Amino acid sequence: xxxxxxxxxxxxxxxxxxxxxxxxxxxxxxxxxxxxxxxxxxxxxxxxxxxxxxxxxxxxxxxxxxxxxxxxxxxxxxxxxxxxxxxxxxxxxxxxxxxxxxxxxxxxxxxxxxxxxxxxxxxxxxxxxxxxxxxxxxxxxxxxxxxxxxxxxxxxxxxxxxxxxxxxxxxxxxxxxxxxxxxxxxxxxxxxxxxxxxxxxxxxxxxxxxxxx
Amino acid sequence: xxxxxxxxxxxxxxxxxxxxxxxxxxxxxxxxxxxxxxxxxxxxxxxxxxxxxxxxxxxxxxxxxxxxxxxxxxxxxxxxxxxxxxxxxxxxxxxxxxxxxxxxxxxxxxxxxxxxxxxxxxxxxxxxxxxxxxxxxxxxxxxxxxxxxxxxxxxxxxxxxxxxxxxxxxxxxxxxxxxxxxxxxxxxxxxxxxxxxxxxxxxxxxxxxxxxx
Numbered sequence: 001x002x003x004x005x006x007x008x009x010x011x012x013x014x015x016x017x018x019x020x021x022x023x024x025x026x027x028x029x030x031x032x033x034x035x036x037x038x039x040x041x042x043x044x045x046x047x048x049x050x051x052x053x054x055x056x057x058x059x060x061x062x063x064x065x066x067x068x069x070x071x072x073x074x075x076x077x078x079x080x081x082x083x084x085x086x087x088x089x090x091x092x093x094x095x096x097x098x099x100x101x102x103x104x105x106x107x108x109x110x111x112x113x114x115x116x117x118x119x120x121x122x123x124x125x126x127x128x129x130x131x132x133x134x135x136x137x138x139x140x141x142x143x144x145x146x147x148x149x150x151x152x153x154x155x156x157x158x159x160x161x162x163x164x165x166x167x168x169x170x171x172x173x174x175x176x177x178x179x180x181x182x183x184x185x186x187x188x189x190x191x192x193x194x195x196x197x198x199x200x201x202x203x204x205x206x207x208x209x210x211x212x213x
Numbered sequence: 214x215x216x217x218x219x220x221x222x223x224x225x226x227x228x229x230x231x232x233x234x235x236x237x238x239x240x241x242x243x244x245x246x247x248x249x250x251x252x253x254x255x256x257x258x259x260x261x262x263x264x265x266x267x268x269x270x271x272x273x274x275x276x277x278x279x280x281x282x283x284x285x286x287x288x289x290x291x292x293x294x295x296x297x298x299x300x301x302x303x304x305x306x307x308x309x310x311x312x313x314x315x316x317x318x319x320x321x322x323x324x325x326x327x328x329x330x331x332x333x334x335x336x337x338x339x340x341x342x343x344x345x346x347x348x349x350x351x352x353x354x355x356x357x358x359x360x361x362x363x364x365x366x367x368x369x370x371x372x373x374x375x376x377x378x379x380x381x382x383x384x385x386x387x388x389x390x391x392x393x394x395x396x397x398x399x400x401x402x403x404x405x406x407x408x409x410x411x412x413x414x415x416x417x418x419x420x421x422x423x424x425x426x
Binding site: 175 | 345423
C-alpha cells in the first residue's frame with residue numbers, strides 16, 4: 001500500500017455540528033480536540049511522517065468573540081495534549097498580533113516530545129497572504145521566494161483530508177498543496193471516526209503520482 | 214442563481230481518452246480543442262467574466278516529443294480559434310525557453326478581439342514555481358510579493374472544474390485558487406458535454422461563499 005508521507009487535515013464543520021446538536025456555534029470546537037489526537041495516533045500507527053492541522057486563520061478572527069475564544073482555546077488544548085505523546089511539534093502563524101495565543105509561542109520552532117518521531121504542524125493565526133510575504137532575512141538577489149516563505153519548514157503535502165463537505169482549500173498552505181490529492185469527508189469534524197481516515201488512505205492508494213509530469 | 218465570476222478549467226484526460234479510443238496518447242490533444250471553444254461560448258452565454266484554461270506546464274514538457282508537439286499545437290490552435298470570437302485573450306507562461314511557442318508571444322499582454330468582453334486566459338509553459346518567483350521590476354521594500362507574481366493579471370478564481378477524475382490542482386495558479394470551489398468531472402476532457410458545465414454551475418450555486426471568514 002502506498003502511504004502518504006505528509007497529510008494535511010482541514011477539520012471543518014465544528015459550528016454546523018454544534019447547531020445540529022442543539023448547542024451554540026462556539027461550543028463545537030472543544031469537540032474537535034479529541035478527533036485531532038485520534039488522527040495523530042492513526043498517523044503514528046501508519047508510519048506517516050508528518051501531519052499538518054489547519055488550526056485557525058487570520059480571516060477566522062473576524063468571527064464573534066465567543067467563537068474566537070473557543071477555537072483559540074481548542075487549538076491550545078490540542079497542542080498541549082500532543083506534548084504528552086512521542087512527536088515533534090511546530091506551530092506556524094503570524095505571531096505579531098494578540099490573536100496569536102502566547103501559550104503557543106514556545107512551539108514556533110520545532111520541539112521534540114517523548115521519543116519524537118511524527119512531525120505535527122499546527123497552523124495558528126495563519127494567513128496565506130502572510131505566508132507568501134517574505135521573511136525578514138530573505139535574500140532577494142535571485143528573486144526565488146520559496147526558501148523565504150513563513151511556512152518553509154513544512155514539507156510538500158501528499159494528501160489533504162477535509163471534513164464538513166466543502167471542496168476547497170480555504171487558503172491552506174498554497175505552496176505545499178500544489179500537488180496534493182484532495183479527499184473530502186461529508187460529515188462534520190467532531191463526528192470523526194477512524195473509518196474516515198482509512199477511507200481516505202484507501203482512496204489515496206488508488207491515485208497515481210505524477211507531480212505535474 | 215449565483216454564477217461564478219471566474220472559472221478555471223483543468224482539461225485533463227486527453228491521453229487516457231486517446232488510449233480508450235485505440236489511438237496513441239499524443240492523438241488525444243487535438244480532440245480537446247473544440248471542447249475549449251464550447252466552454253468559452255457557454256461562459257459567454259452565462260455572463261461569466263473570466264475563464265482560465267490550463268494549457269501546459271513546464272513539468273509537462275518532460276513528456277515524449279510527439280506528445281509535447283501535439284499539446285503545444287493544440288494550445289496554439291485553441292488560442293487562434295478564440296481570436297475569431299468576441300473576447301480578450303491573455304497568455305501567461307515562461308517565455309524564456311523554446312518550449313514556449315513563438316506564435317503565442319503576441320498574446321502575453323491582453324489583446325481584444327471582436328467586441329471584446331469575456332476575458333480568456335491560457336496558461337502556456339506555465340509553472341507554479343516560476344509564477345511565484347518575482348517579476349524583474351518587483352519592489353521588495355515592503356516584502357509584499359503578490360503584486361509581483363507573474364500571473365498578477367489573472368484574478369481570483371471562484372470555481373475550478375477539472376475533467377478526468379483527479380482531485381488535485383497539479384500546480385494550477387496557487388494564489389488565485391486559494392478560495393476556489395473545486396468540482397471534478399470523472400469523464401475525460403475530449404468527452405466534454407455542456408451537461409458537465411451546467412452540473413458544475415448547479416453545484417457551485419449550492420456552495421456558500423465565506424472567503425475564509
